[in-house]
Amino acid sequence: MNSHSRWGVGLCSVLMLSGAAFAEKNDEAMIDLAWESGCFNCHDLDKPLLGPAWRDVAERYRDDDEALSRLVVTVRDGGSGNWGEERMTPNRRAAEEEIERLVSWLLSLDARED
Numbered sequence: 001m002n003s004h005s006r007w008g009v010g011l012c013s014v015l016m017l018s019g020a021a022f023a024e025k026n027d028e029a030m031i032d033l034a035w036e037s038g039c040f041n042c043h044d045l046d047k048p049l050l051g052p053a054w055r056d057v058a059e060r061y062r063d064d065d066e067a068l069s070r071l072v073v074t075v076r077d078g079g080s081g082n083w084g085e086e087r088m089t090p091n092r093r094a095a096e097e098e099i100e101r102l103v104s105w106l107l108s109l110d111a112r113e114d
């Protein structure tokens with residue numbers, strides 16, 4: 001998270017100024033939803049916990065058109081073996097529509113910086 005070099009922060013804030021207001025608001029809402037849905041018990045955006053970092057998930061499925069529908073099912077029903085031996089238990093607390101919003105958002109995240 002704190003890997004920005006000083007010049008990097010300056011450069012980023014210039015480049016991101018235009019779209020930042022909307023993106024940040026959306027990000028905040030989705031992060032709240034992810035907390036409410038229990039996802040962050042096992043996930044983080046930037047580092048692997050029990051489950052993979054969501055930025056790594058986005059990177060892996062960047063060019064995969066069918067990833068969204070497939071991952072919604074995986075998140076709903078649970079899965080293992082794609083990232084390691086750990087198992088994602090079924091997520092029944094979140095409605096399918098919320099899972100779809102979460103997955104399509106996390107797939108849009110930028111890759112990790114390190």
Ligand code: HEC
Binds near residue numbers: 040041079083085088
């Ligand atoms: C009990 C811990 C746990 C919870 C809660 C959890 N996950 Fe996971 N998640 C994992 C693990 C472990 C994996 C890796 C599974 C594998 O290797 O196939 C994973 C994988 C994923 C993947 C990638 C799946 C793939 O096939 O590549 C996505 C997307 C994902 N989780 C999203 C979510 C979302 C959204 C939520 C909240 C609704 C959530 N997870 C809640 C543990 C969890």
